[in-house]
Amino acid sequence: MYNTSIRAIESAAKNGVIKTLASKSCSWVKPIGILLCMRSTANNGRGFIDAGTSEFFLNSKYRKGQVEKDMATVSLRHIVKIYPNSGETKKHNTKNLKVTDEGVLAVQDFNLEIADQEFIVLVGPSGCGKSTTLRMVAGLEEISKGELYIDDKLMNDVAPKDRDIAMVFQNYALYPHMTVRQNMEFPLKLRKVPKDQIDRAVDQAAEVLGITQYLDRKPKALSGGQRQRVAIGRAIVREPKVLLMDEPLSNLDAKLRNQMRAEIIKLRQRIHATFIYVTHDQTEAMTLGDRIVIMKDGVIQQIGTPQEVYDSPVNMFVAGFIGVPQMNFYDGKLLKNAAGKYSVQVEDAVIELPAEKQKNLADHKVGEQDIIVGVRPEHISLKEVPGKMIKGTVDVSELMGSSVHLHINALGKDGVIIVPTLDLKGNKTFAIGSPIEFTFGGDVAHVFAKESGKNLEFSNDTTQE
Ligand SMILES: Nc1ncnc2c1ncn2[C@@H]1O[C@H](COP(=O)(O)OP(=O)(O)O)[C@@H](O)[C@H]1O
Ligand SMILES: [Mg+2]
Secondary structure, three states: OHHHHHHHHHHHHHOOOOOOOOOOOEEEEOOOOOOEEEEOOOOOOOOOOOHHHHHHHHHOHHHHOOOOOOOOOEEEEEEEEEEOOOHHHHOOOOOOOEEEOOEEEEEEEEEEEEOOOOEEEEEOOOOOOHHHHHHHHHOOOOOOEEEEEEOOEEOOOOOHHHOOEEEEOOOOOOOOOOOHHHHHHHHHHHOOOOHHHHHHHHHHHHHHHOOHHHOOOOHHHOOHHHHHHHHHHHHHOOOOOEEEEEOOOOOOOHHHHHHHHHHHHHHHHHOOOEEEEEEOOHHHHHHHOOEEEEEEOOEEEEEEOHHHHHHOOOEHHHHHHOOOOOOEEEEEEEEEOOOOOEEEEEOOEEEEOOHHHHHHHHHOOEOOEEEEEEEOHHHEEOOOOOOOOEEEEEEEEEEOOOEEEEEEEEOOEEEEEEEEHHHHOOOOOOOOOOEEEEEEOHHHOEEEEOOOOEEOOOOOOOEOO
8 A cells, every 4th residue: 555655656746746745734754755744643543645645645736736734623612602592592492401691502611622634523412502513613603602723723703714614514505506516616616716626626526426427417306315425525625624514414314324424434535624523313423433522402421432432431321322222221239348349239130340340430439329220232141140130021022133132121111132143043032021031241331320320430429438
């Protein structure tokens, strides 16, 4: 890969395509008499020149040999959005939001440092403040308090058009009377970019998105997925530093949504922008994001990689929001023996916690108490372990192919157990209403405070000295 790219760049250098490149985000190497830009490790370990990178240099605005800065970090510092109390506010459902004399707090103290070319996903239920946050970054919504920086430049009062940002909306927002090509070239025409450059940029974006054959069609002659590609194409033709997307796949049917999700992952490798992507869909968040920001009622709940938020949810909200089917929650007890070792008790089952959880709980001086125990469906087992079984009843059994989803009722709560088909060896059936016993290991048990729902491994309101 490396050698191929070097050869591509070498030949480009000979042909005079590349002159000098400059970027704050790069470190410089000089292997072949021209300057090469090695992207820093900030961009998810893609810290090498790959074929895509060299292609980008060859095809992009660097072609002209301009010295251009392509770095885009985005910092949101103590960002607040208050919608003043007005007639307009009354039209919105704001019942879970904090209200002050100034108005409704749609976004509270939002803090996030986004690295160059990072893919950030804002996720949360409808009304939690995702779009408001995105629109403040775009400049479409005024920032009530706090500071927004792009590349260390304060943006609060910079007009949207001067922020080097492009945005893709859920409803495509294409001009119906224009062809695909006209739609895509529109932002460049506005900027009075020379015609040959416009043509090149549109052709290139169309190719990246696989819509070259539709360039002369009007939007109405396209499917939903194709229209959204055009909308994305219009956003990427001018190579924005930051690409904002607000639920871009929500209008598509399930199959197309999966396809387009894969397309966005590919797109992300081909264009070098920083992405902020809004969705209410946890699957999109988990599959697309380098980091996910989970929001509720205008407040960030947790920021982390998909793995982090799945493994270590900081509260019951995040635990329930991330993962399908949802995590099971049972009333239980946190026990601490004379030696200071913690176990969780659910019904009669007592399950000891592993060393790491012991340490986290001890560090937070967590005492014995009633808790909510969270266990993901995929972490529950039907294997008989004496003294550790919990009783339930089967409600519905769904054969999914690779696994069976058993909807069960246990301890008065509905829940789901995922049983891998392989474990069933073909001879086990789950009649509706039949009794079932299950268990789980301490390593997959999440321990939540009963009142606050906080994960007691990471914070504790009920410290016992
Ligand atoms: N112009 C407005 N005036 C008052 N409240 C608003 C206004 N726009 C949005 N809201 C409220 O702000 C909250 C956040 O909205 P939004 O950012 O659109 O949520 P999301 O995109 O996460 O669904 C919602 O409760 C919404 O009702
Ligand atoms: Mg929204």
